[in-house]
Amino acid sequence: MTSFSIRNFGCRVNQAEAFAWAEEFRNHGLAVGDAWEQSDYVLVNSCTLTGRADRDVKRFIHKVARRNPKARLVVTGCLAERAGGELGEMPGVWMVVGNAEKGDLAGKLIQSTGAPEGADDIAPYRARAQVKIQDGCDFHCSFCVIPSVRGKSVSVRPEVVLARAGDLAARGYREIVLAGIHLSSYGFDLEPRGSLLGLLRGIEAIEGLGRVRLSSLDPRLLDDALAEHVATSPWICPHVHLSLQSGSDRVLEMMGRGAGRIRYARVLKNLRRLSPDAALGADIIVGFPGESDEDFERTRDFLGRAPLDYFHVFPYSPREGTEAARMAPVGEKIKMERAAVLRKLSAEKNLDFRRRFVGRELEAVVIAKKGREAELLTGNYIRVLVPDCPAARREIVKVRITGATLQETTGAVSLGPTGTIG
Numbered sequence: 482m483t484s485f486s487i488r489n490f491g492c493r494v495n496q497a498e499a500f501a502w503a504e505e506f507r508n509h510g511l512a513v514g515d516a517w518e519q520s521d522y523v524l525v526n527s528c529t530l531t532g533r534a535d536r537d538v539k540r541f542i543h544k545v546a547r548r549n550p551k552a553r554l555v556v557t558g559c560l561a562e563r564a565g566g567e568l569g570e571m572p573g574v575w576m577v578v579g580n581a582e583k584g585d586l587a588g589k590l591i592q593s594t595g596a597p598e599g600a601d602d603i604a605p606y607r608a609r610a611q612v613k614i615q616d617g618c619d620f621h622c623s624f625c626v627i628p629s630v631r632g633k634s635v636s637v638r639p640e641v642v643l644a645r646a647g648d649l650a651a652r653g654y655r656e657i658v659l660a661g662i663h664l665s666s667y668g669f670d671l672e673p674r675g676s677l678l679g680l681l682r683g684i685e686a687i688e689g690l691g692r693v694r695l696s697s698l699d700p701r702l703l704d705d706a707l708a709e710h711v712a713t714s715p716w717i718c719p720h721v722h723l724s725l726q727s728g729s730d731r732v733l734e735m736m737g738r739g740a741g742r743i744r745y746a747r748v749l750k751n752l753r754r755l756s757p758d759a760a761l762g763a764d765i766i767v768g769f770p771g772e773s774d775e776d777f778e779r780t781r782d783f784l785g786r787a788p789l790d791y792f793h794v795f796p797y798s799p800r801e802g803t804e805a806a807r808m809a810p811v812g813e814k815i816k817m818e819r820a821a822v823l824r825k826l827s828a829e830k831n832l833d834f835r836r837r838f839v840g841r842e843l844e845a846v847v848i849a850k851k852g853r854e855a856e857l858l859t860g861n862y863i864r865v866l867v868p869d870c871p872a873a874r875r876e877i878v879k880v881r882i883t884g885a886t887l888q889e890t891t892g893a894v895s896l897g898p899t900g901t902i903g
Contacts, residue, residue, distance in 0.1 A: 491528025503606030527558035531798035546573035615661030655691030665702035712755035719759035728783025768816030770808030
């Protein structure tokens, strides 16, 4: 049987695209996994957000060519859009597919295998379903290359999203992750105009729905009505990740973000008031061109004071063709030092957050199993290691948190009086 593997780089949208491909393969009797060393086809869904992302993709392609020379590498995604000719010359690369054509990628590969339909016995690709509901971006932040490789914001029509979510719920997926390049813009391009809030209300009416998780939201478009719904709906995971980028008003202005510390602080305070146990996270860029020591200290102070439970820290990486790439850079050593400081702060805040739940019972989905051991993900984004889990992958259970360290969180699956889960 022809074997496929998928390697994702970058954002949740790439993960959602890979999930859709895997489901299409599965419907035709083709198993998809992560074992690229033995696969006949290796699909690389690339990212080009940073220079490091570019390097990681190219290194992986070289690694596949060395360790699995028989594999046909199919490279798509944002780096393929920016540097397709260069990638096409790399060893082992059989096909390069731009973002505009990647929607038909799975069908083309299925045709090349001649696989028949029918695959009820093939294991799901992932424990959580990923659904892309929006692509592209109409904003033009000075550091970001994504609008040039993804194009303008395009929303999937609500009836298509609802049908997809309903099908996934009926097939046993208990958590559905909604992904978009700029999720907060969902529906703005539709006729009649839609909204993320309206879509969420429609999804929540689906019979058999487990829970919904959202990818990153833009605080500039997180109005009070959407914030209240996201924070209080029983169907939406208590987990909000925001694209903040900086805590310095001066840097935010240079980034072209059009929002400042006061706006960010109000949004975060409101979310924490509405959902005290929610995980609140953020993306942060350090070492943006022109970022002074004072700017960095403002960011560190803001992150320390804000009700954030973690943040993803990215040293600024110049992208050719963006406005910021023409600005005076911050030294690499300074960028790395600043990133280390903020990552340490994030780890400390996240440990404090997880320790709050020791002794408490939370709802979690089983995302991985090896024998009786399992890894669970709670609604508020805590990964929990459980030594003895009777539930199957994809099931939602109740887990009692037993410990939290910098490295991990441990727990025990709760059993009812008759031995049933939960």
